[in-house]
Structures are given as C-alpha cells and as structure tokens.
Amino acid sequence: MIRIEKLNQKYGGTQILWDLDLEVERGSCTCIMGRNGAGKTTLLKCLMGLLPTSDGKILYQGESIEGSPAQARAKMGIGYVPQGRDIFPLLTVEENLQIGLPARRDGLKKIPERVFELFPVLKDMLHRRGGDLSGGQQQQLAIGRALVIDPKVLILDEPNEGIQPNIVRQIADVVTQLNEEDGLTVILVEQKLGFARRVGKEFRLMQKGSVVAADKMANLDDGLIRQYLAV
Template sequence: MLDVKDVHLHYGAAIALRGVSMQARAGQVTCVLGRNGVGKTSLIRAITGMHATSSGRIGWEGEDITGLPAYDRARRGIATVPQGRDIFPLLSVRENLETGFALLPRGQRRVRDEIFDLFPVLAQMLDRRGGDLSGGQQQQLAIARALVIRPRLLVLDEPTEGIQPSIIKDIGAIIGMLRDQGDMAIVLVEQYFDFAFELADNITVLDRGRVVLAGQARELMAEDVRAFITI
C-alpha cells in the first residue's frame, strides 16, 4: 500500500503541497483530480521521488521511502507515466521499452508477451522510431515502458491529454484490466472527469495544494467532485 501522510512540498518560497495525505491499495484505482496548478503533478513528483518533500512521510509496502531517490523507488516497483509521455523520439519502440531493463535482474530482462497483448500496435512497430508514432501510440508506448519493470505501483499523470477518443477508450480498458489483476496499485491523475470517475475506486481532490475532498468513488457525489474541477 502507498501511504502519503501530511506531505508538504516547496519550490523555493512557493508552496505546492500543504499537508496532503492519501492512500492507494493494490487492486484499486485512486484518482487525483483538480484544476491546473493545484498540485497534482507535484504530488506525483513527491511519490516517485522526483522532488524532495519539505515535511511529511511517504510509505510504500510498510517502508518509509520519503528520503529515497527516484531510482531506488523504481527498484521497489514504483513506475510512472509522466505528463507529456517523455518517450525517447530517436530510439525505436523496442529500444524505448528496453530502457526499463536496467531495473530488472538479468534473467528478467525481456518484454513480456502480456505487454504486447495489451498494446498489439506496438508489436507491429518495434523498429519504428518513437518520434514517428502518433500521440496515442506514444502514450501506449509510455505505459508499456512503465509496465516493463513489473511495477506494483503505477502512477499515471494525465494519460488522456491530447489523445483521440478511441485511444482514450483503449487506455481506460487497459487501466481497468491492470486494476482487476489485483496485484497493482494505480494512481491516476486526471482532469478528464468522466474518464476518471468511471475508473475510480477512490478519489482525492486537490485545490490550492490541499486535499478538499476524498473518499470512495461510490460514496461521493459527482456534482461535488465536478465543482472543484470545472472553471
């Protein structure tokens, strides 16, 4: 289980997170919602170790990982799909997928067939450069690359951004399948309300760096959540 407790995060004098707490459990999708600039990406950076917290605690599978660098968290099974995808445009699809091998024991350094079952289009494009793929194909590659390390926590930062509706539907189905396997916790940061609300088991809503609404999705009123997302 991921357990974020009373986390504060600063960028210089600016406060991005103010006492944020949340949890994410295996077999569930925890959605983090909110408008632009309210701290959603900062929370991801705190969870994955991309930015140091000012105070608070981040626990993962019973261990305090607050002070660990990003690569040590990745070795503990925490993978992220960043906003904007951040694939390597000059590397092939195959080479992009293989960038995760450094985190795996030598005997596990292969792209499992299950990944191509989830993303069959990638199997047909292994030798194409990442930069030549469409936006939707790049997003699928970014998710597949994260899955290469066999994560137990998958963190996705706005995976629907700039993606055509048909691919959004496919990505939603894949997130649902990963959740239903039961051995992975998923944190989904989104602004696309309908996509997130359909997938969410739990919801955490941020506003101005604070948690303003949280709970099980089935117990929250959609209108209450939308009030903190719409401008």
Template sequence: MLTLNAINQYYGGSHILNNINLSIDAGALVCLLGRNGVGKTTLMRSIMGMVALKSGDINFAGQDLSKASTEQRARAGIGFVPQGREIFPLLTVEENLKLALAGRRDKVRKIPAQIYDLFPVLQEMRYRRGGDLSGGQQQQLAIGRALVLDPKILLLDEPTEGIQPNIVVEIGEVLRRLNQELGLAVLLVEQKLPFARQVADHFVIMERGEIQATGAMGTLDDALIGQYLTV
C-alpha cells in the same frame, strides 16, 4: 501499500503541497482530481522522488522511501507514466521498452510478452522510432515502458491528455484489466471526468495544495464537482 504522511512541498515562497496525508491500498484504482495548478503533478513527482520532500514521509510496501532516489523507488515497485510521456523519440519502440528492463528487481532482460498483449500496436511498430508514433501510440509506449518494470503500483499523470478518443477507450480498458485481473494498484491524475468515472473506483480531490475530499467514485456528486472541479 502507499502511504504519504504530512507531505509538504515548496517552490520558492509558494507552498505547493500542504500537509498531504494519503493512503492507497493494494489493488485500489484511485483518481486524483482538481483544477490546473493545485499541485497534482507536484505530488506525483514527489512520490517518485523527482523533487525532494521539504518534510513528511513516504512509505511503500513496508519501506521508507522518503529519501530514496527515483531509481530506487522504481525498483521497489512504483511505475510512473509522466505527463507528456517523455519517451525517447530517436529510439525504436523496442529500444524504449528494453531501457526500462534495467530497473527490474528480478534482473529479467527480456520484454514481457504481456506488454505486447496489452498493446498489440507496439509489437507491430517495435522497430519504428518513438518520435514517429502518434500521440496515442506514444502514450501506450509510455505505459508499456512503466509496466516493463513489473510494478506493484502504477502512477499516471494525465494519461488521456491530447489522445484520440479510441485510444482513450483502450487505455481505460487496459487500466481496468491490470487492476482487476492482476491486482495492480493505480493512482492517476485526470482532468476528464467521464474517463475518471469509467475507470476509477475512488477519487481524491485537491485544491490549493490540500486534499479536500475523498470517497468512492459513486459518491462524487454535483456539489463537489461544482465546488472543486468546475472551471
């Protein structure tokens, strides 16, 4: 479904992504792991077109998106929940969700009922400003906003960062439900290993801008954790 071929990215003189090759199959739930500063967020932003590729190709659902805008990638079916959530704090929950409708391929202009089914708190607080929500509620809003687009794949950059434990559990359950019941592919960046093990079926480990290991989540052993993930 999503294929990255020889992706390279630089910031100044630093080689941030070094010849990244990665494929995410339809229906996969993959966790991207690695210590801070190894290039995980840059890779996600590169997939979304927020930073232009220096070299390489991005193909999604049979389309070459290497030079497509962020908006074009969203319309193609890539949903993105950025690190830090980036909701509009002065707009209501409902207004935040409605803004995302402009990117739908089918021109639907009504918030899908599924969003409120997945996150009932958003319906309860739909007239409250985004900035007045708790961190966990804001993360649910950010995920809901991405789902409004009816994506084929959902990218999430550290969705549990700074979130209270009960909301972390809810987010994990929602991701598994979306994946198992609807077949939505998911690629998430995560630092919490227990959450990654609970949610994802496969892992990808990055170190110094390169992919060092991939596999089924059950094969993520102590040796790999010690070499690439332990701080």
C-alpha cells in the same frame, strides 16, 4: 500500500503542497482530481522521487521512501507514466521499452510478452523511432515502458492528454484490466470526469496543495464537482 503524512513541498520559493495526507490501498484504482494548480502533478513527482520534499513522510508498503531516488523507487515496483509521456524520440520502440528492464527485480532480460498483449501496436512498430509514432501510440509506449519493470503500483499523470478518442477507450480498458485482473494498484491524475468514473474505484480531490475530499468514486456527487472541479 502507500501512505503520505503531512507532506510539504516548496518549489522556487513557493509552497505547492501543504500538510498533505493521502492513503492508497493495495489493489485500488485511485483518481486524484482537482483544478489546475492544485498540486496534483507535484504530488506524483514527489511520490516518484523526482522532486524533493520539505518535510513529511512517504510510506510504501510500510517503509519510508522519501529519501530514495527515482531509480530506487522504480526497483521497488513503482511505475510512472509522466504527463507528456517523455519517451525518447530518437530511440526505437524496442529500445524505449528495454530501458525499463534494469529496474526489474527478477533479472528478466527481454520485454515481457504481457506488454504486447495489452498494446499489440507496439509489437508491430518495434523498429520505428518513438518520435515517429502518433500521440496515442506514444502514450501506449509510455505505459508499456512503465509496465516493463513489473510494477506493483502504476502512476499515470493525465494519460489522455491530447489523445484521440479511440485510444482513450483502449487505455481505459487496459487500466481496468491491469487493476482488476492483474491486481495492479493504480494512481491516476485525470481531468476528464467520464474517464475517471469509468476506471476509478476511489477519488481524492485536491485544492491548494491538500487533499480535501476522499471517498468511493460512486460518491463523487454534483456538489463536490461544483465545489472542487468546475471551472
């Protein structure tokens, strides 16, 4: 569904991604992992069109998209939940969710009920400002906002950062449900090994701006963890 070939990216005169190759199959849940500074967030931003690339190809459903802006990629069905959530704190929960509606391909003008089925707390807090929500509730809002566009691919950048354990478990359940029941393709940057193993079907390990290992999650062994993840 997504194939990246020989992708290079330079930021502020420093090269972050080096001839990076990545393939994500339709319906998979792929965890991208690596130490801090490996280039994981940069990769996601390039995939979403938020950072320019130096050269290389990004193919989505067989079509080249590296020249497309972020809003065009959203309309193609790529949903993105950034690190730090980036909700609009002065807008209400309802207004935050409505922001995604123009990107829908079917022209729907109301928030899909599916969002509230997955995150009932959002329906209870529709008229509260986003900035008044707890960290865990803001994360649910950020995921809900991405789901409003009816994505075919959901990209999540460290969705558990600063989140209380009960919400972490809920997010894990939602990601699994979206992937296994709704057939949504998921790409997830995650530092917590337990969470990655719980939800992920595949892993991709990054080091110094390149993917250095790729396999089924069941094959992420202690040797790979020591070599590429241990600090």
